[in-house]
Amino acid sequence: MIEIEAKKTGAVLVQGGGIAGVQASLDLANSGFKVYLVEKEPSIGGMMARLDKTFPTGDCATCIGSPKYVECARNRNIEILTLSELVGLTGEPGNFKASIQRTARHVDEEKCNGCGECIQNCPVKYEIFPESEEKPRIHLEEEAFVQVNDIIGRYRGVKGxxxxxxxxxxxxxxxxxxxxxxYVSIELNIPLSLIYRIATFYNAFSLIPRGRHIVNVCSGTTCYVRGSEKFLNWLKDNLEFEDGSTTKDMRFTLETVRCLGCCSMAPVISVDGEIYGNLKRKEIMEVLEQYE
Ligand code: FES
Incomplete structure (x- = not known):
């Protein structure tokens, strides 16, 4: 149990190290207050740190939160008390005395550099599908079964x-x-929730069937200014799309990307990663005809 006594010169206690608590701590610290940020979990970040995307913009939660968590940890005016709970508060405005109860971490925080080696060497292992339990049966077509087992076989037991x-x-x-x-979840003993978290985070992955060829139309600023929007509309009008992005014959899937990194060739499209720049609208079909 530790006790914090705030003098009237201005020390502040923020309870909860979620994104709101972190932002409040930063604002207070930057205004000159000494801040004690009390969080009962082992780390700050709260629910936001576990989210994939945020509503309504769909921005990456980690990209928004991480810089703030780092700034919070580095700010000399903020003392982060994790695994801690406020258990008592006495006093009056300007001079409170807070009692904080801390739970042992069983790790030397001074020495820990977050390398994760301890996870690899932890003697306590939880099997998602214990050997003793019958694994759920997943139906796969024979060809898919062979291909997936080939992939899994090459990476089984490999870290990451x-x-x-x-x-x-x-x-x-x-x-x-x-x-x-x-099937991957069962075979690699990885929680399905973790697999979905990764599968939905990266744009390169898709959970819905896509065409044999992926057409990316760049909608970055340079390409947009040079008419990529017209490209997009033209493609939508001239290819027969089933659901707005994949053609009926599963030949093409149309996607937009922010910048393909070749702005000098704007407007740019890519087909299966092959870049085509300085295109005129009538040349697009010639490009697509190369892809059967
Ligand atoms: S904006 Fe289109 S390639 Fe950069």
Whole structure:
């Protein structure tokens, strides 16, 4: 149990290290207050740190939150008390005395550099599908079964294997079929929730079937100014789309990207990663005809 006594010179206690508490701490610290940020979980970030995207803009939660968490940890005016709870508060405005109860972390915070080695060497292991329990049966077509097992076999037991496995499956099938993700979860003993978190985070992955060729129309500022919007509308008018993005014959899937990194060639499109720049509208069909 530690006790914090605030003098009237201005120390502030912020309870809760979620995004609101972190932002409040930063604002207060930058106004000159000494801030004690009290969080009962082992780390700050709260619910926001667990989210994938945020409503309504769909922005990446980690990209918004991480700089603030780092700034918070580095700010000399902020003292972060994790695994801590406010258990008592006495006094009056300007001079409160707070009692904080801290739970042991069992890790030397001074020495920990977050390398994650302790997770690898932890003697306590939780099996998602224990050997003793019968694993759920997933139906896969024979060809898919062989291909997926080939991919899994090459990465089984390899540290950080989920990303390359998902990448290869996405490349082979052009999207990530649900039954295959369930199969990967069982075979690699990785929670399905984690697989979905990664599969929905990266634009390169798709959970719905895509065409054999991916057409990316750049909608970055330079391309937009040089008419990429017209390209997009023209493609939508001239290709027969089933659901707004994939053609009926599953030949093309149309997507927009922010910048393809070749602004000098704007307007730019890419087909299966191949870049085509300085295009005129009538030249697009000639490009697409190369892809059967
Ligand atoms: S804005 Fe289109 S390539 Fe950069």
């Amino acid at each position: 294997n989920l990303m390359p496995v998902l990448k290869e499956i996405n490349t082979r099938f052009n999207y990530l079929p649900e039954n295959i993700l369930r």
